[in-house]
Amino acid sequence: MAQSTWSVSEPRKLAFDEPVSALNVRIVNGTVNVVGTDEGSARLEISSIEGPPLIVTQDGPTLTVAYEDLPWKGFLKWFDRKSWQRNAVVSLAVPAESTVEVGVVGAGAVVSGIRGRTTVRGVNGDTTLVGLSGSITADTVSGNLEAQAVTGDLVFKSVSGDLTVIEGAATSVRADSVSGDMVLDLDTSGRPADIRLTSVSGEIGIRLEHPSADARVEANTTSGTVSNAFEDLRVSGQWGAKSITGTLGAGNGTLRATTVSGSIALLRRPAREDGPTDATGPGSTGPTTEKVL
Template sequence: MNQWTVSEPDSIVLDEPVQSAQVRMIAGALNVVAAEGPARIEVTELKGEPLQVSLVDGVLTVTYQHLSWNDFGFGGQLKTMDAIKDGFKDLVSSLKRKRKSRAVVTLTLPADAVVKLGSVSADTTVSGLQTDTAVYAITGATTLVGLGGKTEANSVSGDVDAQSVGGELKLKTVNGDLTVVAGTATTVRANTVSGVVTLDLTGAAPADVRANTVSGDVAIRLPRPADTKVEAGSTTGKFSTAFEELKLGGTWGGQRLTGVLGAGSGSLEVTTVSGSVSVLARPEDDTPSLVKELTDGSDGTEDTA
């Protein structure tokens, strides 16, 4: 067993293989990077309570002494978002009464390491991992870059951005925005209550995509030619699409945009109560982000309602 107490900025090179990592942060920033060579930990900023680091049987743990997964409201597994929100509120209130703890930590791990990350208000960035990645946050931003395998990000009010993520992607927030840029995942799940969902998909293989909101708008850009069956419904939101094959039906208070693009091998399902729905086309050899495209109004989308 290797154990360290880190009370000031430091760098630790781990001479044993790391198969998985579990990190629980309060405030600051957490960066997890895949790279060859020995795993290492770099703490470039540290205030308040010291960090406790251990490496046991290939499992690397970085946390605070009195901070457990139960403090995050999901006990190691995701419960309802209300339970997480209440748990985080209690945690933040407790921490404010004690001391302010902040750390900036970078973990360099092998690409096949399995990671599970929790933060109260720290911004989290994960890049290059190719197995299982799980992030649980409250207010900090989450950025996922170049990941494979199974990726899951859950947040209460922090935004989640995923860039060039493949494999299986699951994103969930209460009111944070969910953004996927140049996504190649074959399975995408995006769920939020009031956040905006923006999905820019570039994968060549047909994907299974589902997006759900209550009041948040949903904008999805598909590669052209597309190969998917589309079913999108909104109670009061507006619809727009760049695909002539998609038709708007139903009545006010329950409209649906449906149709089959190409052979319909993939599936796209969108459900929202009051959010608007846009299904856009991604031209070949086109690289601008969907966020910019929507901002400058240059998408060529035609309103259908």
């Protein structure tokens, strides 16, 4: 298949007849929306654009929407502020099985319904991921990442961006941040989990399904506080370093959380058949005993 290229300098819609299995988007300021569909082809709408044109290229099954001067390699080191005088609102519908790569500088990104691998790189734009079942890799400088109802393995790295996982079912989460906070609400439904979180000064909060959580737990903070809502786990340390250790379920999985000065909280997520998550509401498991140091 011959390569097709469009230079888009004003609002425009494009439909691609040839099959698409890989998407690469790189923009500065504005918004990127990517949604997975059951169709084999892709559709693009650029509803607003200011500054230099976006170059749209279809090369075989790969669709690229990007600025010529914004390469994927070394993306997080792109700080040419003179070139930041641009803005675009880009929406794409691609086959759900596609591999998706999104790079944003000062732009927000929303990716939903993708079953293929998703990679996000952001300098200072926030990203929302919804209903992704493929593996996820996200690298940011100061951008925040919110993931809702994701089931694929998640790897997150940031300097100061926060990580929030809501109603997640991923059994593998690796997150590393300097000062960003991490809040994870996970339902692994008895499957062994592999969760490893590291931060220097960020706070870490993890909410696990009870009683089906299955992991060996080791959570440590050098100077922060710890909070534990699981009777099977032990809290140790009165002054300085504190830790939460023990085994949940059969202990087939791993939960490790480490922070230097941030606090750590392990919370119980009632099983779905227990009804409302309000600990004092009807059908609840009753008040949760929580030890805080």
